[in-house]
Amino acid sequence: MSTETAQAEVKKSSEALLSKRRKKLISDPLVDDNPITIQVLGICSALAVTTQMQPTLVMAISVIFVIVMANLTISLLRNTIPSRVRIIVQLAVVATLVTLVNEVLKAFAFDMYKELSVFVGLIITNCIVMGRLEAFALGNKPYDAILDGFGSALGYSWIILAVAFFRELLGSGSVFGVAIYEPISGLFGEDFSLATNGLMVSPVGAFIILGLIIWVQRTKTGYVEH
Amino acid sequence: MQQSNGYIITFSVILTVVLGLLLSGTSQVLGPIQKKAQDLDNKKQILGAVMAPEDLRAMSPEEVLEYYESRIASKVVDIEGNEVEKDSEGNSIVAESVDVGKNYKKSPEDRLYPIFIYHEEGNEDAVDSYILPVYGAGLWDEIWGYLALQTDLNTVEGVTFSHKGETPGLGARITENNVQARYQGKKIFDESGELRAVIMQKGEGKDYDGEEHKVDGLSGATITANGVNDMLKNYISYYESYIEKKKSGNSTEVAVLN
Numbered sequence: 001m002s003t004e005t006a007q008a009e010v011k012k013s014s015e016a017l018l019s020k021r022r023k024k025l026i027s028d029p030l031v032d033d034n035p036i037t038i039q040v041l042g043i044c045s046a047l048a049v050t051t052q053m054q055p056t057l058v059m060a061i062s063v064i065f066v067i068v069m070a071n072l073t074i075s076l077l078r079n080t081i082p083s084r085v086r087i088i089v090q091l092a093v094v095a096t097l098v099t100l101v102n103e104v105l106k107a108f109a110f111d112m113y114k115e116l117s118v119f120v121g122l123i124i125t126n127c128i129v130m131g132r133l134e135a136f137a138l139g140n141k142p143y144d145a146i147l148d149g150f151g152s153a154l155g156y157s158w159i160i161l162a163v164a165f166f167r168e169l170l171g172s173g174s175v176f177g178v179a180i181y182e183p184i185s186g187l188f189g190e191d192f193s194l195a196t197n198g199l200m201v202s203p204v205g206a207f208i209i210l211g212l213i214i215w216v217q218r219t220k221t222g223y224v225e226h
Numbered sequence: 227m228q229q230s231n232g233y234i235i236t237f238s239v240i241l242t243v244v245l246g247l248l249l250s251g252t253s254q255v256l257g258p259i260q261k262k263a264q265d266l267d268n269k270k271q272i273l274g275a276v277m278a279p280e281d282l283r284a285m286s287p288e289e290v291l292e293y294y295e296s297r298i299a300s301k302v303v304d305i306e307g308n309e310v311e312k313d314s315e316g317n318s319i320v321a322e323s324v325d326v327g328k329n330y331k332k333s334p335e336d337r338l339y340p341i342f343i344y345h346e347e348g349n350e351d352a353v354d355s356y357i358l359p360v361y362g363a364g365l366w367d368e369i370w371g372y373l374a375l376q377t378d379l380n381t382v383e384g385v386t387f388s389h390k391g392e393t394p395g396l397g398a399r400i401t402e403n404n405v406q407a408r409y410q411g412k413k414i415f416d417e418s419g420e421l422r423a424v425i426m427q428k429g430e431g432k433d434y435d436g437e438e439h440k441v442d443g444l445s446g447a448t449i450t451a452n453g454v455n456d457m458l459k460n461y462i463s464y465y466e467s468y469i470e471k472k473k474s475g476n477s478t479e480v481a482v483l484n
Binding site: 107 | 229233234237238241242245248249252253256257260263264266267338390393446
């Protein structure tokens with residue numbers, strides 16, 4: 001986030017670079033209009049990649065990159081894209097970006113590439129990406145589109161990271177691959193051991209965690225579906 | 227906005243060309259790096275069959291490659307156990323570039339079988355263990371791995387398994403160190419020299435310490451475990467003629483080591 005704002009401050013614009021309206025572009029999708037918990041988009045990948053923190057973080061970064069770049073590209077082209085083929089143009093741009101991410105992972109983080117395998121490719125079908133392009137980037141200026149994409153992606157990221165935190169902790173007894181259960185059970189002597197919950201490593205576990213997060217959030221914000 | 231057909235077609239063509247160039251350019255630039263990463267991963271898996279996982283993890287990529295270079299010799303044999311050095315077109319065959327998965331699609335007689343020999347530094351005759359690739363089918367997708375045998379070509383030194391899409395927490399546990407460690411010290415032939423392989427049992431939590439051909443199973447992953455069993459048994463049988471040859475012909479080599 002710091003690099004984004006730093007870049008933003010260099011540019012000159014008549015409207016304040018982080019005006020109230022623009023701040024809302026970033027902050028709204030975090031809680032009040034969260035893509036996962038409120039709009040209920042991008043659920044499939046939220047279930048699939050969240051068994052461990054590390055791949056989830058890589059996934060989150062990939063999604064942030066794809067959404068921001070796609071939003072920027074589409075926003076720059078918004079006056080030239082023929083409206084009758086706009087969906088396929090969006091798809092082509094997103095698919096290209098996702099393939100780039102996949103290739104870069106394969107070259108520089110081969111272990112992650114193996115682990116995430118098909119799920120990086122599936123960012124293409126992540127409804128959040130296409131949703132932001134169609135709903136925002138096509139009708140707004142590039143800088144706003146970047147902020148909007150960044151906000152949505154961040155909203156997605158913190159939810160999947162939260163889900164992954166609980167799933168890894170309860171399912172594998174570790175966080176970011178660092179064992180948590182073992183040292184704790186070590187304190188209580190030889191025979192004592194904390195059991196990991198197998199349910200949490202299966203997709204069902206993600207549903208439960210996600211459901212709980214949505215429940216807590218909606219109780220606090222008072223959001224009701226219409 | 228309603229645009230003319232000509233505009234739409236021109237736009238699409240330009241977009242396609244630009245994106246296409248971008249993608250092919252990236253793949254050109256990253257291709258060699260990806261190949262290196264894949265090669266490193268492959269070599270790590272091979273070494274994983276004979277090295278402790280934490281030792282391997284502590285090594286930098288350069289150290290892994292260097293270690294591999296100094297400790298592993300490789301060759302390729304056919305089903306008869308004869309060494310193969312050139313393919314039908316006369317190109318020399320490198321064991322590391324033999325794709326076991328691709329070979330799996332051919333009938334066993336036509337496949338190439340790479341062998342990786344873990345030896346002492348600088349002395350290829352002082353063999354520590356023989357590492358054989360294995361390949362098969364799990365529940366959802368392919369599984370593969372490496373089986374390391376001690377110089378008696380009977381005792382298991384270690385194994386590594388990998389998978390593409392086994393169920394996390396169930397079948398995917400074949401990649402865990404504590405599961406793989408169960409194979410250490412097991413025997414693949416019985417006393418009469420009959421091939422028995424090492425069979426993962428049904429159920430989990432029993433102690434198979436005294437049993438030479440059995441290891442504890444994976445609870446809830448019977449089909450993956452069966453896949454592992456078949457994979458090991460099949461591939462040991464494919465390498466059996468090589469093993470026989472090695473045992474009878476090269477008794478001097480074993481004698482030197484013992």
